[in-house]
Amino acid sequence: MTIPELLAPAGTLDHLETAFAYGADAVYAGQPRYSLRVRNNSFKDPSALAEGMERARALGRAFYLVSNIAPHNSKVRTYLNDLEPIVEQGPDALIMSDPGLIMLVREHWPDQPIHLSVQANAVNWATVEFWRRQGIQRVILSRELALDEVREIRERVPDMELEVFVHGALCMAYSGRCLLSGYMNHRDANQGACTNACRWNYRAVDHTHDHSDDLVASSAVQTVEPRELLLEEPNRPGSFIPAYEDEHGTYIMNSRDLRAVQHVGELVRMGVHSLKIEGRTKSTYYVARTTQVYRRAIDSAVAGQPFDMALMDELEALSNRGYTEGFLRRHLPQDYQNYERGTSDLGSQQLVGAVVEASDHWLTIDVKNRFAPHQPLELITPAGSLRFDAATIESSTGQTMEYAPGSGYRVRIPRPQGIRGSLEHSFLTRWLK
DSSP: OOOOEEEEEOSSHHHHHHHHHTTOSEEEEEOTTTSSOOTTOOTTSHHHHHHHHHHHHHTTOEEEEEEOOOOOHHHHHHHHHHHHHHHTTOOSEEEEOOHHHHHHHHHHOTTSOEEEOGGGOOOSHHHHHHHHHTTOSEEEOOTTOOHHHHHHHHHHOTTSEEEEEEEEOOOSSGGGOOOHHHHHHSOOGGGTOOOOGGGSOBOOEEEEEOTTSOEEEEEEEOOOOOEEEEEEOTTSTTOEEEEEEBTTBBOSSOBOEEEOGGGHHHHHHHTOSEEEEOOTTSOHHHHHHHHHHHHHHHHHHHTTOOOOTHHHHHHHTSOBSOEEOTTSSOOOGGGTBOSSOSSOBOOSEEEEEEEEEEOSSEEEEEESSOBOTTSOEEEEETTEEEEEOOSOEEETTSOEESSBOSTTOEEEEEOOTTOOSOOTTOEEEEEOO
16 A cells, blocks of 8 residues: 655745654645745745755755746746756755656756646646656646546556645635736736735726716615526526625635645545645644644544544644545535635634643743633644643743733643653644634
8 A cells, every 4th residue: 555645835944844743744835936835935045945944854854946937938947047046955855847848857967757737737647647658757646636546547547646636725716826816906826926806896886987988886785685696698698697696795716725635545545646725825733733633533544443533523623725636536516615604713712822832831922812811722732732721831930820922922820740851843723722
């Protein structure tokens, strides 16, 4: 049986360290100029990437460099010069999508392993076989595939490594190839600057026409009564599309988040080589929690154990837009889309702090959100998690506090019994439900 790699996102070195602490076999990170994550990406400096690769090697883990934009000529001109000092550091693979850039890398560094990005939209076995013949080591399959399609690709192209997304945000377009953000506010998703305009809350407003006959707002936002619209496309009479608008507004294509932990066992049995978590712009807590859960799911599946439904509940603790299995199994449209909100719910738990110091008796907490004594808490550590409540909260000078006020404060709480080992990269959460 192939034991799949667990691949976690790294937007910063701290994310990288957290991912490895919680059991990731590999991380992926990229230069903002050439990958699809400009926000919350600290890897602009080649020295930071070199440090990340060195840390991965020291731990016996892998580091993949994301280089998957749809490049215009200006970026093609600078690409090889900017990439050279990074390739010299020895990334385990480049994650690429553009055939032209792949050609240039092949010419200059013929021994550099390349993984085909999800941006290349590989959705069938013939495409995967084509890229195998080009010397690509691994194909990251499109998110739009069902389980039986992944299985057929694995059977028809057994010599190609396959990677599958199992958790994170989904896009309204095929694997992120979207023009909506660029059209709405001139920030191109295919250059890493997506604003998620598809998730925004839109409301109807009163309007009129100006002297050019363009629509312009004429008053404040209306209060929208709940209503259903049925749209008919002129070129297809008799074919109707439902649209919904209520007090929340309406959304264009507000996808739920992918959660496929329940399918890890099936993907392991298929022989998929890598299971990938999306989220390079998410928090270190998100990286810790998702990596922890999917590590347990993989280890359990490899050991032949039945799926533990508690893993589903643990992922509910994270803020999310509602979960879906994506395209892995067929569902009704409402099972993919969230028609009620464009932002994430808090989930069943809220991050209230990070452990910055630990002694035999006390934990020092860098507070992120308010919490109080005797509230149900959970300590998330690389060695496991523990539910408890803190009998007291003290300031850094030892004064008793009624509550930890929120971000910007450091407090200490008694160290709960039963926690052993280092508490580096540990987090404190509060149960909300």
